[in-house]
Amino acid sequence: MHTEICDRLGIEFPIFAFSHCRDVVAAVTNAGGFGVLGATGHSPHALGIDLAWIDEQVKGKPYGVDLLLPVNYDKTAPQRGAPEQPQAAEPAGPRFPAGYQAFLDDLLTRYGVPELPGHLPASAGALSVSPQAASNLLDVAFGHPIRLVASALGPPPADLVRQAHDRGVVVAALVGTAEHARRQQAAGVDLIVAQGTEAGGHTGQISTMVLVPEVVRAVAPVPVLAAGGIVTGAQMAAAMALGAQGVWCGSVWLTTEEAETDPSVKKKMLAASSADTVRSRSLTGKPARMLRSAWTDEWESDQAPAPLPMPLQTMLTASAQQRINRNAGAGGSGATELATYFVGQGVGLMDRIRPARQVVEQMVADYLAVAENFAAQLQG
Numbered sequence: 587m588h589t590e591i592c593d594r595l596g597i598e599f600p601i602f603a604f605s606h607c608r609d610v611v612a613a614v615t616n617a618g619g620f621g622v623l624g625a626t627g628h629s630p631h632a633l634g635i636d637l638a639w640i641d642e643q644v645k646g647k648p649y650g651v652d653l654l655l656p657v658n659y660d661k662t663a664p665q666r667g668a669p670e671q672p673q674a675a676e677p678a679g680p681r682f683p684a685g686y687q688a689f690l691d692d693l694l695t696r697y698g699v700p701e702l703p704g705h706l707p708a709s710a711g712a713l714s715v716s717p718q719a720a721s722n723l724l725d726v727a728f729g730h731p732i733r734l735v736a737s738a739l740g741p742p743p744a745d746l747v748r749q750a751h752d753r754g755v756v757v758a759a760l761v762g763t764a765e766h767a768r769r770q771q772a773a774g775v776d777l778i779v780a781q782g783t784e785a786g787g788h789t790g791q792i793s794t795m796v797l798v799p800e801v802v803r804a805v806a807p808v809p810v811l812a813a814g815g816i817v818t819g820a821q822m823a824a825a826m827a828l829g830a831q832g833v834w835c836g837s838v839w840l841t842t843e844e845a846e847t848d849p850s851v852k853k854k855m856l857a858a859s860s861a862d863t864v865r866s867r868s869l870t871g872k873p874a875r876m877l878r879s880a881w882t883d884e885w886e887s888d889q890a891p892a893p894l895p896m897p898l899q900t901m902l903t904a905s906a907q908q909r910i911n912r913n914a915g916a917g918g919s920g921a922t923e924l925a926t927y928f929v930g931q932g933v934g935l936m937d938r939i940r941p942a943r944q945v946v947e948q949m950v951a952d953y954l955a956v957a958e959n960f961a962a963q964l965q966g
């Protein structure tokens with residue numbers, strides 16, 4: 587499974603792990619893959635702490651950072667500002683259009699989800715998705731030995747590409763169509779992640795099986811990684827047969843020992859089939875694949891308002907999500923019905939909790955079994 591991108595990034599296996607959890611990032615990098623820390627929910631201060639911790643754990647082995655840089659976002663939304671600004675912001679309520687808070691209050695009442703205890707601050711749901719906030723995160727990231735910076739939701743700004751290239755950092759971008767891949771190539775991106783609709787998180791409508799060869803053809807010789815639904819080594823072998831130089835996985839790490847996934851959601855994921863996810867705008871304002879739950883169903887109902895644009899929907903729903911997760915964890919049945927999180931269709935293959943290292947090792951072993959099988963077929 588050794589491809590050109592392995593040499594370029596100094597890794598043993600072309601298995602990329604997107605995770606918001608620093609423990610997963612370090613574990614995958616230490617297992618010979620490449621960990622990528624999702625930093626959009628971090629303040630610059632928190633990112634600095636996590637990257638320093640990763641540096642200590644991986645001792646010079648390569649890892650990267652991922653930012654969300656949407657081409658279109660609501661510029662009227664309050665944004666994270668200076669690097670030293672603390673993570674919590676003022677309560678989000680008053681700036682939302684009429685009816686939204688009332689819809690959420692009614693929803694939480696109908697499902698019997700109790701308020702947060704008074705001593706817990708309500709989450710503000712701040713995302714670092716404005717150009718200024720992303721640039722503050724980048725400044726922090728470039729102070730650490732990152733080897734890759736990835737972005738999603740549109741071509742990265744020219745300044746990001748220039749700064750990364752000046753430092754020898756590989757620029758990666760996630761795409762859901764061949765057209766988007768061409769735009770990324772034109773923007774100077776070094777590595778394209780072709781992410782099929784099966785993926786957890788923000789995702790388009792084209793399947794991985796169709797998208798990967800289309801993108802490989804569109805941007806050759808730029809290397810392409812396959813993403814979306816990939817959980818096993820056999821799927822990795824299939825992706826590489828389609829022309830990908832490796833795989834970029836997000837969902838599979840959510841049920842690892844290291845992941846900080848809410849325990850009630852982890853339990854739901856282990857029980858879920860591939861039919862139990864849905865593309866919904868209910869958490870971020872953009873279509874993102876997540877577990878189908880009473881939450882996603884309620885946002886589809888006739889009584890529900892249309893989700894707000896990014897990043898307002900995240901701010902609107904943050905404290906409700908916090909209440910739901912806290913009470914689902916404590917065994918509240920209404921909260922458990924509502925609980926959801928981003929995950930892809932590969933969830934149907936995620937049926938036990940394992941250390942992240944074991945996921946990497948199993949993927950490699952399964953890949954090799956498939957490759958040997960192919961070789962034997964050629965001889966036979």
Ligand SMILES: Cc1cc2nc3c(=O)[nH]c(=O)nc-3n(C[C@H](O)[C@H](O)[C@H](O)COP(=O)(O)O)c2cc1C
Nearest residue numbers: 604738785786787813814815816835836837928930
């Ligand atoms: C919980 C979760 C959160 C995600 N958040 C982001 C993100 O902030 N930025 C990003 O570029 N991709 C994000 N993704 C997408 C992943 O980078 C990756 O492309 C995707 O998970 C691959 O498909 P899979 O989930 O089937 O493995 C997220 C995925 C998941 C599961």
